[in-house]
Amino acid sequence: MQQQIQFTYHLFHNIQDLKESDAFLLKCARDNTHLAYAPYSQFRVSAAALLSNGKIVFGTNQENASYPVSICAERSLLASAAALFPEAHVQTMAITYHAMQHNSNKPISPCGMCRQAIIEHQKRYGQTMRLILSGETGDIYVIDDATALLPLAFTSTKM
Numbered sequence: 001m002q003q004q005i006q007f008t009y010h011l012f013h014n015i016q017d018l019k020e021s022d023a024f025l026l027k028c029a030r031d032n033t034h035l036a037y038a039p040y041s042q043f044r045v046s047a048a049a050l051l052s053n054g055k056i057v058f059g060t061n062q063e064n065a066s067y068p069v070s071i072c073a074e075r076s077l078l079a080s081a082a083a084l085f086p087e088a089h090v091q092t093m094a095i096t097y098h099a100m101q102h103n104s105n106k107p108i109s110p111c112g113m114c115r116q117a118i119i120e121h122q123k124r125y126g127q128t129m130r131l132i133l134s135g136e137t138g139d140i141y142v143i144d145d146a147t148a149l150l151p152l153a154f155t156s157t158k159m
């Protein structure tokens with residue numbers, strides 16, 4: 001029997017069209033791309049998230065001369081959030097980037113490893129996470145449930 005998994009997201013052309021709290025979060029993320037450490041890829045990624053306790057936390061990619069040691073913005077954010085406010089969960093995460101060598105006008109999309117980390121966060125707290133994906137300019141995607149980005153994700157049977 002054939003099965004189908006559908007994926008729905010919201011498309012916006014302007015930051016002004018987002019609801020106020022989403023627009024604020026995305027602006028925070030866009031303002032922070034300079035905090036990334038990306039001397040190898042020249043691709044600065046920045047994430048800002050609203051937690052369930054009302055706090056906002058940030059993450060940027062931090063690279064290493066030994067490339068696999070590098071960490072993405074999304075996972076650096078999730079690690080910060082869990083370290084600082086382990087009782088709170090991420091409600092919404094805005095992700096953006098500044099590419100030093102080309103335009104930054106297409107929405108970014110989290111890598112596979114970050115999708116897996118986001119799924120773990122959702123499982124841990126039993127809550128869905130909203131994502132706002134964008135570049136410095138151009139279209140913005142809003143995804144109501146990040147699980148949609150990793151269909152049939154691996155999860156431990158112990159959870």
Ligand code: THU
Nearest residue numbers: 041043045061072073109110111
């Ligand atoms: N990167 C992120 O920080 N998040 C993503 O979703 C995709 C990729 C980083 C990893 C590396 O430092 C640089 O972007 C280029 O791949």
